[in-house]
Amino acid sequence: MTSVKGFRDFYPEEKRTLNYIFDIWKSVAQKYGYQEIDIPILEPVEIYNKSGEEIPEQIYSFIDKGKRALALRPETTPSVARMVKQKSSLKKPIKWYSISQCYRYERVQKGRSREFFQFNLDYLGTKSMESDAEVITTLIKILTSLKLTENDFCIKISNRKLINDLFRNLKILCVKDIARLLDKRSRISDKELKTELVNLDLSSRQVKGVLDFLNFKELKQIKIESEGLDELKELFDILKRYKLTKFLKLDLSIMRGFDYYTGTVFEAFDKKGDLRSIAGGGRYDNLAGMPGVGYGFGDTVLNIFLEEKKLLPELNSETDIFIIPIKNLDKCIPIAEELRKSNIKVNLDLLKRSISKNLDYANKEKIPYVLIIGEDELKKNKVKLKNMFSGEEKLTSVKNVIKEIQNGT
């Protein structure tokens, strides 16, 4: 009796945590003026052709009854691009976000499942670095809203055009192989990296060139003519205005797996470096029929990260109040309904259990208030309201209960 490998169950407590993350994703996106969209779970397989080699391998694809080759969405950007291309009447700029479950058939392990939630945020319609900066800002704001600080994470930034120019300058052709190597950089020593580079038939001058630019920490150190370099300079300048420089790190080893990126690329990492990347994205100017920039942000790594940092809040039940009837369930139902009419979330004991059992239940479920209703109370036309955190009790009217709960929350 298990769920499908790599697929997850969310019990109420876990779902609450997930909702906490969703709420922050949404509120930051809305704060910057992004609109929520939704995309289909199935897409034609071909739309992922531009994603690179890795993705098609991991795609859940099948032929449907109409002989169409379909795929469970492995990511959102191609769908966003499709939606943008499809409807030419959209007003620019297009600022969208979405939260969707995505699917990838891959080896299950820490931080990687086959089904995950991905928050995606995109700014389409301009090549201006201002949009790259805003998009990166939202990513940082999400992480800080989750109470993470510059000691916990950083955003590594690079630019595809600059990388290409650097390679061209060194007359290196096997860009792909090197890109893969560079991606591993944080996990291998410089020495190993060197021998690997030599194995790829690079001259010693080329090896030195590659190692050099990996160690660039500041843009000033880069001495070539490149549009990518200019873009990066501009981007860092704009981000200064958002006062976010402390989160940023120039890192030319950032490559990103997707082939469709054309300019800025960035990735959010935990500073200790023992987790996978938390979020990642970049600029894609040839995918949607118009330039765009965006990122994807999965829930799995984030969850582990927040748990390790002990930043997942203890969340109360969504229920506001639990009613304990004492041998008069029939009289309590109308009271419960009255509270619900005032938009209060009410749970009512239907099992006719004892007071102590019910209090125990309310306590375990972390319901903040309990209403005890018995003979004595009904005689006086009152109810007994108990605050479960303080233990305080008072005899009061239903109307006052409504007021108290509405003010208290």
Add this chain to the structure above:
RNA sequence: GUGGAUGUAGUGAAGUGGUUAUCACGCAAGCCUGUGGAGCUUGAGAUCGGGAGUUCAAUCCUCCCCUUCCACCCCA
């Protein structure tokens, strides 16, 4: 796909070639006919991951498979 580890109630752990497989937490009921987080009592819950073999007898020994986890690979 490659390599390593793992598997005993819901969870975490013990244990033994031999009748009814322990313990803790959790769950349920009672002590308490109107007051929780504690205590005590009782109860439910496991074909000991699956299959084959060795044996009079296997949860335990052997083999195969599966699962889950970790690393590589890659990525959210």
